[in-house]
Amino acid sequence: MARPYRSVLYIPAANARAMEKARGLAADAIIFDLEDAVAPDAKATARDALAQALTQDYGPRARIVRINALSTAWGADDARACAGLDIDAVLVPKVDGQDDLDRVAALIPDTPLWAMMETPLGMLNAAGIAAHPRLAGMVMGTNDLAKDLGSRFRADRLPMMAGLGLCLLAAKAEGVVIVDGVFNAFKDEDGLRAECEQGRDMGFDGKTLIHPAQLEIANAAFAPTEAEVALARRQIEAFDAATAQGQGVAVVDGRIVENLHVATARQTLDRAQAIAAMAQ
Numbered sequence: 001m002a003r004p005y006r007s008v009l010y011i012p013a014a015n016a017r018a019m020e021k022a023r024g025l026a027a028d029a030i031i032f033d034l035e036d037a038v039a040p041d042a043k044a045t046a047r048d049a050l051a052q053a054l055t056q057d058y059g060p061r062a063r064i065v066r067i068n069a070l071s072t073a074w075g076a077d078d079a080r081a082c083a084g085l086d087i088d089a090v091l092v093p094k095v096d097g098q099d100d101l102d103r104v105a106a107l108i109p110d111t112p113l114w115a116m117m118e119t120p121l122g123m124l125n126a127a128g129i130a131a132h133p134r135l136a137g138m139v140m141g142t143n144d145l146a147k148d149l150g151s152r153f154r155a156d157r158l159p160m161m162a163g164l165g166l167c168l169l170a171a172k173a174e175g176v177v178i179v180d181g182v183f184n185a186f187k188d189e190d191g192l193r194a195e196c197e198q199g200r201d202m203g204f205d206g207k208t209l210i211h212p213a214q215l216e217i218a219n220a221a222f223a224p225t226e227a228e229v230a231l232a233r234r235q236i237e238a239f240d241a242a243t244a245q246g247q248g249v250a251v252v253d254g255r256i257v258e259n260l261h262v263a264t265a266r267q268t269l270d271r272a273q274a275i276a277a278m279a280q
């Protein structure tokens, strides 16, 4: 992961004030939304407002545009408009399979694609979607998924686990970024913190967010803690010392450290470094 994606903030492209405000917010990435957060009558003006907003400097924050599906009246125009924008990725909603990405790729020559993972078919085809040559990231769409599953919202997200797990496996197998779905109750800090911790434990790179008040909690949850960074350094030092003496295993805090643990430790340090670079 060359850059962090702890906090990925949705902003309706019809909301000029929010797009301006985001230039100073502590988000690792921004999703400028032309899809569900924009009313049908506002789609065309939102597209124009977005093009204007993207002439501004968003600093180190990744800029991602969520277009409408090509099956809608707006999708093709959104895709063509993206081809001329200075952005990091185009996010395609309701991806069921590779064909959906092929169709968008044909309209947008070079920009990396991200996929909204939010339909039952998308879950079942996650491996193929992750393997698409233009795909660079996946975003869980847990609201649409719950709608299609007919599932209830639960704090432990048990009904979501099969879908979350399939998408995580697919993303990790292909080495693409994967961020968790939104937490709708944006004033419930404890609920958000718990869901971020769960997502971090599962292996997500970060969380999609709907309000600036959610940024701090997600940024903290998906960053390595000071203790994790310190442990990673000690593991690397201990392993280096062990190998210098011809041994393949070290022991730190009563636990073995082998080369695979060193790989994880290096990832932790790389992640901490990428996060520190965001603040500069």
Ligand SMILES: CC(C)(COP(=O)(O)OP(=O)(O)OC[C@H]1O[C@@H](n2cnc3c(N)ncnc32)[C@H](O)[C@@H]1OP(=O)(O)O)[C@@H](O)C(=O)NCCC(=O)NCCSC(=O)C[C@H](O)C(=O)O
Pocket (backbone or CB within 6 Å): 009, 010, 011, 012, 017, 018, 019, 021, 022, 033, 036, 037, 116, 118, 140, 141, 142, 143, 144, 145, 181, 182, 186, 210, 211, 212
């Ligand atoms: C949820 C909101 C409608 C709340 O808006 P509002 O009532 O304006 O909130 P506040 O008054 O508390 O706002 C305080 C200030 O923060 C700015 N603000 C608010 N939201 C954002 C934002 N997302 N990005 C940047 N800035 C934001 C306000 O402008 C205020 O600024 P100031 O004037 O300086 O005080 C609103 O937060 C909102 O619209 N959120 C985004 C909703 C959205 O994008 N939804 C679609 C994505 S979720 C989804 O589709 C999931 C997926 O597809 C799935 O299936 O699960």
Ligand SMILES: [Mg+2]
Pocket (backbone or CB within 6 Å): 036, 116, 118, 141, 143, 144
């Ligand atoms: Mg959705």
